Amino acid sequence: MDAYQYAKKEWIVSPTARRVYRTCAIASLTVYASMAALALKGPLPGLKQLLFLGVLATVINTFGMEVFLFRFDDSAAWRQVFWFVLMLFVPLGPALYCFRVYCRSTAKPKV
Numbered sequence: 001m002d003a004y005q006y007a008k009k010e011w012i013v014s015p016t017a018r019r020v021y022r023t024c025a026i027a028s029l030t031v032y033a034s035m036a037a038l039a040l041k042g043p044l045p046g047l048k049q050l051l052f053l054g055v056l057a058t059v060i061n062t063f064g065m066e067v068f069l070f071r072f073d074d075s076a077a078w079r080q081v082f083w084f085v086l087m088l089f090v091p092l093g094p095a096l097y098c099f100r101v102y103c104r105s106t107a108k109p110k111v
Helices: 009-013 015-028 030-041 045-071 077-086 092-102
Strands: none
Touching: 009 015, 009 045, 015 030, 015 045, 015 092, 030 045, 045 077, 045 092, 077 092
16 A cells, blocks of 8 residues: 555645644744754754754655645646655745645545
């Protein structure tokens, strides 16, 4: 069985999931600022925690966007390949995919 089949549709396209992935996409972009601040200021406890939350948000967002891309995205094949390659540039790629494709999709969970 494909590993992407273990994720239920409600985990990916429900209104709650959409809010979670949108929030994680925003939070994942804090990784850049956190790493720059750590490089400049050193290992401060608050910055380490912010970096940890950014990395956790990146993992959640990347997982959700990959599952959506492979199971629910019905766009042209060349677009899917483009987004797959762009999502290799974590955390920016999955966040862009979330805002440009996932948030605009019309996929609905079964009722």
